Amino acid sequence: MIDFKRLRYFVVLAETRHFGRAAARLHLSQPPLSRQLIALEKELGVKLIERGPRGVTLTAAGERFHIDAKAVLAALEQAQTNCRAAAAGTAGALSLGFTMCAAYSVVPGYARRFSAACPDVDVSLREVVSNDLSQRVVDGSLDAAIMFPGIFDRSLTTETIFSEPLCVALPRGHRLAKQRRIRIAQLAEETFVLAMEEVAPKFRAVIDQHCRSGGFEPVVGFEVQLQQTVLSLVNEEAGVALVPRSMSKARLAGVVFRELVDAPCVEQVLVWSRANRNPCLKQFIELVQGAEA
Known part of the structure; x- marks a missing residue:
């Protein structure tokens, strides 16, 4: 040699x-x-x-x-x-899982800023059903996930990174579609399209509790896994829905989004495993924490 x-x-x-x-x-x-x-x-x-x-x-x-x-x-x-x-952690690979709501809110901005700060890191973005995300972080197939809060494995660390109010998604021809602001009590007789409780239990609990504050239990027409499916069913006039405000960026011709009076807020959290030693993950966490500071 x-x-x-x-x-x-x-x-x-x-x-x-x-x-x-x-x-x-x-x-x-x-x-x-x-x-x-x-x-x-x-x-x-x-x-x-x-x-x-x-x-x-x-x-x-x-x-x-x-x-x-x-x-x-x-x-x-x-x-x-x-x-x-x-x-x-300025070179290598990072895999980030997220829900559709995160895709319409925080993921694009974080991905853009991280790629600008660490251009030599290969970032893999994966949209996953919410109840699968935390397990994928535990087993290491994802470095981190952005999702609704839930009950997580003890090995995981979570940090709230975003909060936004709910809004009302209505079929364009709905009787309330011309109103700018809607009170929850006005939806008492409506059929709802809702996220399944097992997919996002805390998110679903916020919706159910707000309906109860209006004096009723929501009449459930459909329960689905994905927010995109929720909006697709509203588009087909199968019901109304309460969705995170960022979902109003999903443009469907047959859906209108209206402000919900006294709307509760839903959070999104960053989830990662304390056992994960990927230096790129540390860089991403620091970027997110810096953005929230």
């Missing part, structure tokens, strides 16, 4: 074509530099340089070796840079 130090000495000599100038650049005296070049030629079994009164010329083998040696040293330097970046 060739000593990388000798490679560097040879490259500097090849660039300066002079032992004195090369030694000065390397902070050596000439005799040690000369001995290192002789040892390199002996190791390779070829003559790399010709000494002359005006300096050094490269042999044909030396010219070829100069090109390859520079590439090897550049690759070594890049490997060192990559290694340090991976340790710092």
